[in-house]
Amino acid sequence: MSYAQVMQQRARSARDKARRAEDLLTAAESLALELGGVRYITLTPVTERAGLHRTGIRRYYASKEELLLELAGRGWNQWRDAVKAEAGDRTGLTPAQTAAVLSKTLASLPVFCDLLTHVPLTLEGDAGIERARRYKTSSFAAHDEIVAVLDHASTMTAGQLTELLPAATALAAYFWQEAHPTPTLAALYEQVPRWGRNALDFGPRLDALLKATAAGFAGAAARERTSRSEELKIFSRTTCGASLSARRLAGGARARAQASRSIGQLMQRGPPRPRPSSLPGTVITSTPLSRR
Numbered sequence: 001m002s003y004a005q006v007m008q009q010r011a012r013s014a015r016d017k018a019r020r021a022e023d024l025l026t027a028a029e030s031l032a033l034e035l036g037g038v039r040y041i042t043l044t045p046v047t048e049r050a051g052l053h054r055t056g057i058r059r060y061y062a063s064k065e066e067l068l069l070e071l072a073g074r075g076w077n078q079w080r081d082a083v084k085a086e087a088g089d090r091t092g093l094t095p096a097q098t099a100a101v102l103s104k105t106l107a108s109l110p111v112f113c114d115l116l117t118h119v120p121l122t123l124e125g126d127a128g129i130e131r132a133r134r135y136k137t138s139s140f141a142a143h144d145e146i147v148a149v150l151d152h153a154s155t156m157t158a159g160q161l162t163e164l165l166p167a168a169t170a171l172a173a174y175f176w177q178e179a180h181p182t183p184t185l186a187a188l189y190e191q192v193p194r195w196g197r198n199a200l201d202f203g204p205r206l207d208a209l210l211k212a213t214a215a216g217f218a219g220a221a222a223r224e225r226t227s228r229s230e231e232l233k234i235f236s237r238t239t240c241g242a243s244l245s246a247r248r249l250a251g252g253a254r255a256r257a258q259a260s261r262s263i264g265q266l267m268q269r270g271p272p273r274p275r276p277s278s279l280p281g282t283v284i285t286s287t288p289l290s291r292r
Helices: 003-035 043-050 064-087 095-107 110-126 129-153 158-179 183-191 202-269
Strands: none
Touching: 003 043, 003 064, 003 110, 043 064, 064 095, 064 110, 064 129, 095 110, 095 129, 095 158, 095 202, 110 129, 110 158, 129 158, 158 202
């Protein structure tokens, strides 16, 4: 076999391996939807649905945690693509409209919302370091792309969007779990309905809370700008007033110094000398008024 044929076979093998790995992710996602959550997934049904031998999955993922962590990484990429499609060419989106883009796209990815709970709890810690590195790399890249897309489409700043995205994923993770109780909790809520009052529709709750959060970020920034503007006005008035007072004081000091110099000059000259009168034999002297 020639070198070209070997390389071609290796490339084909790499493509086949990537395809099978993707098939396993697709099988895991479909089972999670059918069973009601990723907590019910086991490896044997996943491999069977993907058409592999039950031991074949170990060639692609060392454990169920690695499989689900890879599925979460794919979820980030799916969310990024969904945000791009939802934002489209729009610009000038208000905070509420920006939040609606995030909530709508998250609600369209239920398995991803479910995984957002399990990633920090178990999946990242139980997976191998290289699998964890792969997840962090892909999730951070998708996060940054989402911020860039919304920074172009929204009136919110990049800094506000960077704060809004973690809030969106945290709310989605929590509300999804509440909206999809286990069979035990579902039976309990039937017995005591008021305990299940929070297990409402996932999408509307996420949308309402995310809009409030976005409005809070934007409102805080607006209040901060107003406060800074008022501070600048006060500073300007204070500075101008102080400058005017300083000029007045300086002017008064100059006037007093000039008067002091004039008095000193008069004292150095002494009394005025007699000056001749225009009439012969008459001498005019300066006599104080008190003596006249």
